[in-house]
Structure formats: C-alpha cells, structure tokens
Amino acid sequence: MMVSVTNAAVSAAPRKKQSEFMRVMRQMRKNKLAMLGLIIFIAELIIVLLAPFISPYDYTAMDPIAIRQGPSLQHWFGTDDLGRDIFSRILYGGRYSITMGLFSVAISTTVGMSIGAVAGYFGGQVDNIIMRLLDIIQSLPAMLLTIVISAVLGSGYGNTILALSVNGLPAAARMLRAQMMRERDNEYIEAAQSINCSKFRIIVSHLIPNSFSPNIVQATMGVANMIVMAASLSFIGLGVQPPTPEWGAMLSGARQFIRQSPHMVIFPGLAIAITILALNLMGDGLRDALDPKLKR
C-alpha cells in the first residue's frame, strides 16, 4: 500500500508544492499514538524477519526433558507439549500470521479496486450487475464465507490467503466506487476525455489516484482484521495446520492443555493482540490524517 502511495506522490511532486503524501505523513508524525503503532509494527516486522538470528532455539527442536514448562530464563515464554520453545515459535509464527494478513489485504484491495473502478466509471447496468453480485457475497457473514471457501480450497498457507481475500473484495470495491462516482463529474475528467484519453488511462492515471485514499485506511484496518480471521481459521483447524507455528494454530494446539499449562495459550494470543493493537493505532492515525474535515 505504502509503495503505491509513494509512487503517486512522486509523480505528482513537480507540480504541487507539497504532495498529498508528505502532508499526510506530517499529520501522522504529529500523532504520537499512530507513530507508536507504526514503530511497534515495524519492530515486529524486523524481529520476525530476523527470526533465525534472534530465536534462542530451533522452532522445530523438541526437548523431551522440558515438556510444557512455564516461562523461565532458558525458555522465556515456556515450552509446549513437545518441549518446543514457544518464544522461537512465536517469532517464526509471525512470518505466517503477518504475511497472511498483508497478502490477503493486498489481493482483496487490488482486485476489489479494479472491480470498483469499472463499476464506478461505467455506471448504469454494468454497475448494477456488479453491485448486486457483491450484495450476495456480502450477505454471507465474512467468517462463514471464509469457512466455506477454505472447505473448498482445502487448508494451507496460500489457500487461506485466497479464502480471506474474497471477503475483503466487496468492501474495497464499494469504497472506491463511491469515491469515483464523486470524482467522475469533475472538470479535469472532462478535459481528459476531450483530449481523447482512453478510458483505461482516465481510470488508472486520473481517477484512481484521486479517489483511493479511503481505501488506504480501509486496507490498514483490514490487515488487522485479516490477521484475526486467519488466526481464527487456523484455530478451528481450517487455515494453516500444525506443526506450522502460525499463531492461531499454536492456540489451537494449546487448547487441550488449558488447565495444566495456561502459558501455552497466553503468549501466542498476546502476540496477535499486540499486532492488532499496533495496526489499529496506525489505522486511526491514518484516518485522521486523511480526513478532509481536519485539513489545516
């Protein structure tokens, strides 16, 4: 998401004194909570990327002597039912959980925006048909739709990402469509049409850059949502399967030991909660920064 914002800003830079992107970033920087969220999330990304160097144990290494031990100096977050170090597993698990959130939002935003752009630009019957189809998808609760799709596709990392991204489509499409309908009647679009710009070019290089900022906020919030959904899917045994150290899958495995070893349940969930908190802080800050009512 951020990359495309930068591109849009760079291409617009020579004409404007201050690009939209810089303005938003300045607003964001004033917002301490949003910066805190950004820092936590980036720190998490770095830690997860450097997992092989940071993690004290191999995440698959079993230790038959240290089974279901509570947190200690040797094992910061304790060990699980096979004697594997939970801290190391959470570090590697972040790779699955966080990337599942990011990729599914990337797919649903890109595809959803393309659908929304077509519906918003052409209007009329095209719009009507697309919107009715999206109505049907949206009349299934997101979790139910995801469960049905992952039943069809089967479990696994890639399939879960696909299943998750389908239910992000309607919201992304609607958001861009509404924004484009507002933008469509502007004079610069008429100007572009009068100099014989192709429809494709009008949509891609004039309309989308001017109407996709609500989609960015939605996407930021969406990542948090998708991470929770991915974890719940793995938790009920549909998403990523154990022994993969995905956070939800870890919780799923820990469930049967909830009476004897609550630490196995607490730490993976804490990892999810902190990630979601950071993303929500970022999303709130971004929404406030992009809110035209607050422009100074």
Added chain:
Amino acid sequence: MARYVLKRLLWMIPIALGVAVLVFTLMCFCPGDPAEIILGSTATQENLAAKREELGLNDPYIIRLGTFLSDTFIHFDLGESWITGASVKEAIAERLPRTLLLSIIQLIISFGIGIPLGVMAAVNQNKWQDNLCMALALIGISIPNFWLALLLVILFSVKLNLLPAMGIGGIEYYILPALAGCTNGIAAGARQTRSSMLDVIRSDYITTARAKGVPEWQVIVKHGLKNGLIPIITVMGTHFGKMLGGTMVIETIFAIPGMGQYIINGVNNRDYQVVQVGSIFLAIAFSFCMLAVDLLYAAVDPRIRARYAKGGKRRAKKA
C-alpha cells in the same frame, strides 16, 4: 412504511436464491467424491456408481442446481447428514435459534454498554474519562475474541472455578461466551458513539437547546444522541456480521451445539451436505437481521422514513 417493509422482504428472495446458488456452486468444487464419503472407503465400485446415480451426481450442473433449489426452497427437504444420516432440517431448527440468540444478546450488551461509554467520552472530551474509555476501547477492539474466550476459561473456570467451561444448560453456561463475544462490539460501539457525538455536539441546535434552558442530560440524549444515532446503527449492522462469525468460533470453544459448531464440524468431517445447507440458512437468517437494522434506520430518522414514502409513491406512478 409498510410498503417499504414489503419491498425489502421481496428483495430477500433474490438474495436468498443468490446465496444458495453461490454456496452450491462453491461446494461443487469441494475435493472428494460424495458417494465415497457417504459409503466409506470400503465400498465397492458398483455401490459407489449406484450411490452416484441416486444422488444425481451424473446430471449436469444446471439440473443438479435446479433440483437442489426446488428441494430446499419448495419442498423444504434439506437432506441428511452424509456422515451420521441425521436430518439436517431438525438439526438446523434446533441449532439456529441458539446461535442467533447468542449473537443478538452479544449485540444488545455491546451497544447497551458501548453507547453510554461513548457518550460519556464525548461529553468529557479530552478529560480522563475520555482517555480511559478510548484506551479501553482500543484494547477491546484489539483482543481477538476467541483468545479472550480462552483467557476467560482460564480465569473463571480453571482458576476461580466459578463458571462452567463448556456445554449448555442454565444461564451460567452463556455468561462466558457472551462476554467473550461482546468486547469487540462494546469497543466499536463506544468509538463510533464518541465520534458521531462529537460531530453533533458542536451544532447550533445544541447551543440553542442549552440556551433555552433544556436540562443538560436531555440536551445530550434527546438532541445529541438521537441525531448521532445513524452512523452508530451502521456500525451495529456491520458488527453483527462479525459477531455471528465470532460466535461460530466461540461455539467450538465452549462446545455449544449451535450452527457454527455444526458447520465447522461438517467441514472437518467433509460432511458437505451439512456445510452447504447450514451456510445457506445461517446466511438467510443473517440477512433478516440486517433487514431489521435497515428498518431501524427508518424508525430512528424521520428524514429516511420520508424518503422511503416518496420512493414508494414514485414507483407506484411509474407502474
């Protein structure tokens, strides 16, 4: 108003059919041969072929779809579970109310607590009450509800031994599931209430109301909250979907025999008849709840009511 309700109810028909077609089509791509799932891996080739013919699996897609739709919506024949052979209709009749009830209770608790919290935060903007509420709300929306459910089990069932950890029975069995499911809703309700109250509270008519000596609580509730209610109802509607999804997962944690547990077990056992019919009925029930939310808009806002009335007349003229 009656005309609008009727129009919305009629609109439910294509939605329900659309959902049924979508789910049926998706389930066609499920891996595995239904005949083999029903008869088990020991069945002979002849038996499998006979079963396939009996289920109509050799017919083209469009005929199977037609049979399925007429069975489901005209004859109300929902078939049997592939694994247990139990009637799906009976299971749904027993389970659907449980899931819906749990979700609706969660929704009521969420907004029953969330709206007052949000109003309190907005009225005391930037004071400690506001900061506390918003900090709690931020934590509330960040805790995944299935993890919270597990934490509640650890605290109340394992450590304190106060509440049962699973099963159904008296009201005490529903306390933890409801609590686990509603924190996200409380937080979302409080956040939306705060922001829409802040939008409203600076309007001129609020100043007018205060100037003419209306008691402060009346200004807040009658003049402020009533006008800020529309976005709150929107959030309520979108949140209901999340709650229903959350309830599905929470049911599996607390072993509540509801639709969520039914469908998820169906997926895990490859009992696709259960998944297919269960999903369709859960989605239809969900659409009815969303219809209720839409009607709530009209009940709250006379402007929307007027627009519906006008829309109805215009349509009547055209016809």
